[in-house]
Amino acid sequence: MGSENRSVDPPFFWNAENKRPKPADNNVDNEWDYTPIALISKTSPRDGSRNAARAGLKEGWIRATFIIRENNLKKLKELAYWTRKDLKQVADEAIAAYLAAHESLIDKNKNKTS
Numbered sequence: 001m002g003s004e005n006r007s008v009d010p011p012f013f014w015n016a017e018n019k020r021p022k023p024a025d026n027n028v029d030n031e032w033d034y035t036p037i038a039l040i041s042k043t044s045p046r047d048g049s050r051n052a053a054r055a056g057l058k059e060g061w062i063r064a065t066f067i068i069r070e071n072n073l074k075k076l077k078e079l080a081y082w083t084r085k086d087l088k089q090v091a092d093e094a095i096a097a098y099l100a101a102h103e104s105l106i107d108k109n110k111n112k113t114s
Contacts, residue, residue, distance in 0.1 A: 053063045080090040099106070 054061070055063075057063065076090050076094070077087060079085075080087045083090065
């Protein structure tokens with residue numbers, strides 16, 4: 001057991017080279033600037049043109065979460081497997097077919113609100 005001066009600062013505050021951050025410029029040795037270096041160098045102002053729901057998707061698509069019954073999801077997955085399509089394609093076709101069947105109802109209600 002040496003009398004080493006061990007720091008109690010956790011390593012998740014350190015930068016990518018596993019070095020401790022430099023002290024803040026206020027000439028007090030006990031105060032450190034704990035802003036992670038990754039946040040300082042990689043952040044950019046948000047322009048509002050893209051968001052996380054559309055990140056990595058083609059134009060006209062959006063990422064959404066739906067809660068459905070397990071047996072319906074199982075049937076969709078089976079249909080996707082047997083038709084050799086992605087689950088996304090099968091779900092999109094099912095929703096499009098449902099909306100096409102109810103198109104007159106949608107148009108009727110749209111005209112009431114306009």
